[in-house]
Amino acid sequence: MTHAPITITLTGAGGQIGYAALFRIAAGDLLGPDQPVALRLLEIPQGMRAAEGAALELADCAFPTLASVEIADDANVAFDGANVALLVGSRPRSAGMERGDLLAANGAIFGPQGRAINDRAADDVRVVVVGNPANTNALIAQQHAPDVPSERFTALTRLDHNRAVGLLAAEAGTPVADISGVTIWGNHSATQYPDLSHATVRGRPALDIVDASWARGPYIERVAQRGAEIIEVRGGSSVASAANAAIEHTRDWLLGTGERSAGHWTSAAVVSRGEYGVPAGLISSFPVTSAGGNWSVVEGLDIDAFSRERIDASVAELAAERDAVQELGLIP
Ligand SMILES: NC(=O)C1=CN([C@@H]2O[C@H](COP(=O)(O)OP(=O)(O)OC[C@H]3O[C@@H](n4cnc5c(N)ncnc54)[C@H](O)[C@@H]3O)[C@@H](O)[C@H]2O)C=CC1
Ligand SMILES: O=C([O-])CC(=O)C(=O)O
Secondary structure (H helix, E strand, O other), X not given: OOOOOEEEEEEOOOOHHHHHXXXXXXXXXXXXXXXXXXXXXXXXXXXXXXXXXXXXXXXXXXXXXXXXXXXXXOHHHXXXXXXXXXXXXXXXXXXXXXXXXXXXXXXXXXXXXXXXXXXHOOOOOEEXXXXXXXXXXXXHHHHOOOOOOHHHEEEOOHHHHHHHHHHHHHHHOOOHHHEEOOEEEEOOOOOOEEEOOOOEEOOEEHHXXXXXXXXXXXXXXXXXXXXXXXXXXXXOOOOHHHHHHHHHHHHHHHHOOHHHHOOOOEXXXXXXXXXXXXXOOOEEEEEEEEEOOEEEEOOOOOOOHHHHHHHHHHHHHHHHHHHHHHHOOOOO
């Protein structure tokens, strides 16, 4: 292993998703078996002991790819030199709440962290926001980091994407490897739009294989409500699948989507440049590919009237969340 370590800062490292993500990142699942990683764990004082315990266990795994682990309760320390920032630390919702209900509780976390990233992180820093409401928290962080290119701030909709692929594969009775062209549009919320209009199953249009009224009805509801379904069944919000999605998002961003870029894509919430009529500046989920460390929105897809309405509804919610955090004084 001759590469210099890449510094990965994970916030909320003493929490559930942190615990599920740390060992996979340290084992090389994020950047491969030849790339050492230096981990920085950010916690609040109440979470420090749990983070310390995780660090002890990381040492006990003796991962060859783990160069170092440091723990901090100061964002300026934790983000110093960070190449990757995984912003997980924040409160999860409980049964009966929408993710947007967390805005007041969680929004205040992301301004100071954006500022610390602005001041301390490496020039190539890439930020993935997992903490809910993820899109708007990413916007808050981005707005506090004027010196960092805005496209370096993203939010996680890969979990929704993976759910959408998994549920389509189950309905079509086919392995997930046969599925491509699924898109999550908009907000990581109940208004998100899992879109099968360009999806294929073994190269055939998905809407020729599954019932279109299912695809445009119960399927959308099931994907959009999957987080609530997990909360109800498990008694707590998604953890391992969220950690997995955060790792896949980051890995694809840094290492590229590879052969999947030829007509295949994934979904991520990225800063809109006005694509598909999404107002510039909102952090909205799109069909994306990645090459050279940069996401690109897949352009030129036909958007029919049904999809237009769904995308517009989710984007309207993002605009309303932006206005709400502006009113709370969380963004300028
Ligand atoms: N975008 C997505 O697809 C998903 C997002 N989530 C969200 O991820 C977040 C974390 O979930 P869990 O790990 O299950 O929660 P958790 O409650 O188990 O852990 C959160 C950790 O964050 C820490 N924390 C709180 N404020 C912090 C701050 N300012 N700086 C650093 N650390 C801080 C807490 O001390 C705690 O250890 C929640 O907001 C949840 O809703 C969860 C699943 C999927
Ligand atoms: O639903 C939640 O609160 C957690 C989450 O974001 C998800 O599982 O997608």
